[in-house]
Amino acid sequence: MKRLQMLMEIAIFASLGVVFDMIIPFKMPHGGSVSLAMLPIFVMAFRHGIPGGLLTGALVGTLQLFFGPQILTLVQPLLDYTLAFALVGVSGIFASVVRKAAFDGKRGKLIGIVMVATFVGAGLRYLAHVVSGIVFFAEYADGPVVPYSLVYNATYMVPSYLLCGIVTALLFATAPRLLKYSMRGA
Secondary structure, three states: OHHHHHHHHHHHHHHHHHHHHHOOOEEOOOOOEEOOOOHHHHHHHHHHHHHHHHHHHHHHHHHHOOOOOOOOOOOHHHHHHHHHHHHHHHHHHHHHHHHHHHHOOOHHHHHHHHHHHHHHHHHHHHHHHHHHHHHHOHHHOOOOHHHHHHHHHHHHHHHHHHHHHHHHHHHHHHOHHHHOOOOOOO
């Protein structure tokens, strides 16, 4: 029953991630946007650890392929969508520390850990986009491709990290019960 609940949560939170990605205040001309798409992935990563985070992220990235992706080759969608968002779930490595800080009522520590954990997840996604930019989007570079990809992807990933990190930290600081895994009827 616990596994079924986790799978249902993954489906629901992945759907939320796709919806959050459609509510975008800022979109880059060659792909990438500032959004809350990583928020549900972080929630699942902190509730269920790395497996929950990876699966939710991979599903968010894969579902985004149905809603106006920018695809140049067959390999690029895997790197820019499925893998990039799955890597956000690696933040689940901090799940037990996040839960402990939340349940012990240590708000300052909780916020700090969540910001570090979301930095790791968002940072790994950023690296996937940078590699994709170097390999697949070099034609758009004005000058050397590596610095261009680093800067281009940072213009939307840094605000996305800050937005998602702050919202995630505030969410768990005000409602730590969201980290609890409850089974109804069991």
